[in-house]
Amino acid sequence: ETGVTQSPTHLIKTRGQQVTLRCSSQSGHNTVSWYQQALGQGPQFIFQYYREEENGRGNFPPRFSGLQFPNYSSELNVNALELDDSALYLCASSWASGTDTQYFGPGTRLTVL
Amino acid sequence: GQSLEQPSEVTAVEGAIVQINCTYQTSGFYGLSWYQQHDGGAPTFLSYNALDGLEETGRFSSFLSRSDSYGYLLLQELQMKDSASYFCAVRPGNTGKLIFGQGTTLQVKP
Numbered sequence A: 001e002t003g004v005t006q007s008p009t010h011l012i013k014t015r016g017q018q019v020t021l022r023c024s025s026q027s028g029h030n031t032v033s034w035y036q037q038a039l040g041q042g043p044q045f046i047f048q049y050y051r052e053e054e055n056g057r058g059n060f061p062p063r064f065s066g067l068q069f070p071n072y073s074s075e076l077n078v079n080a081l082e083l084d085d086s087a088l089y090l091c092a093s094s095w096a097s098g099t100d101t102q103y104f105g106p107g108t109r110l111t112v113l
Numbered sequence B: 001g002q003s004l005e006q007p008s009e010v011t012a013v014e015g016a017i018v019q020i021n022c023t024y025q026t027s028g029f030y031g032l033s034w035y036q037q038h039d040g041g042a043p044t045f046l047s048y049n050a051l052d053g054l055e056e057t058g059r060f061s062s063f064l065s066r067s068d069s070y071g072y073l074l075l076q077e078l079q080m081k082d083s084a085s086y087f088c089a090v091r092p093g094n095t096g097k098l099i100f101g102q103g104t105t106l107q108v109k110p
Helices: none
Strands: A005-007 A010-013 A019-024 A031-037 A044-050 A053-057 A064-068 A074-078 A087-094 A108-112 B003-005 B009-013 B018-025 B032-037 B044-049 B053-057 B060-065 B070-075 B084-090 B104-109
Touching: A005 A087, A010 A019, A019 A087, A019 A108, A031 A074, A044 A064, A074 A087, B003 B084, B009 B018, B018 B084, B018 B104, B032 B060, B044 B053, B044 B060, B044 B070, B070 B084
Parallel strands: A010 A108, B009 B104
Antiparallel strands: A005 A019, A019 A074, A031 A044, A031 A087, A044 A053, A064 A074, A087 A108, B003 B018, B018 B070, B032 B044, B032 B084, B053 B060, B060 B070, B084 B104
């Protein structure tokens, strides 16, 4: 157990809808990164938040957006859901923005119908 | 761009030693990491090589050779609980962006 929690565990949405996923970082960590993991693939970096500011973004469209709160918890918002957005969404917290050691939560399994 | 290649599957027997290779094409990175992910679970950090050479952590060891663009994870005294997917990853910049390989599924048989 890493101390990183995510909610909800599972979610089913329909195409075109919007979704918000939540992540609570491990105590003492000020950085949260979000990843998308399709079945049978490695995680793909969406973006990172460090001290409430976006600090790096992967190759994802603007309909993927995020937020980090003063307690360092974070949200991932996805608008205009597409079928290909079906995946496991992982958040990872770390004690600094530039570190290879990241502590992952259990993920949110999103299914878009 | 950056890409990392790993074998898709490896099978070994309990008690044996297995090596999972990772070759990469990237212009620069801070180090090579390894993560373990059990089916349906979260990736868990295993090991990190900032410099060339071998890093040992209990039954797991990891190796990096920047000149050969190559690294590996070595698992000794395999146990059934080691059955999982293993990912190598690099961090190309000074953010926390990790680029992961496609993963290697390790099946440990009795």
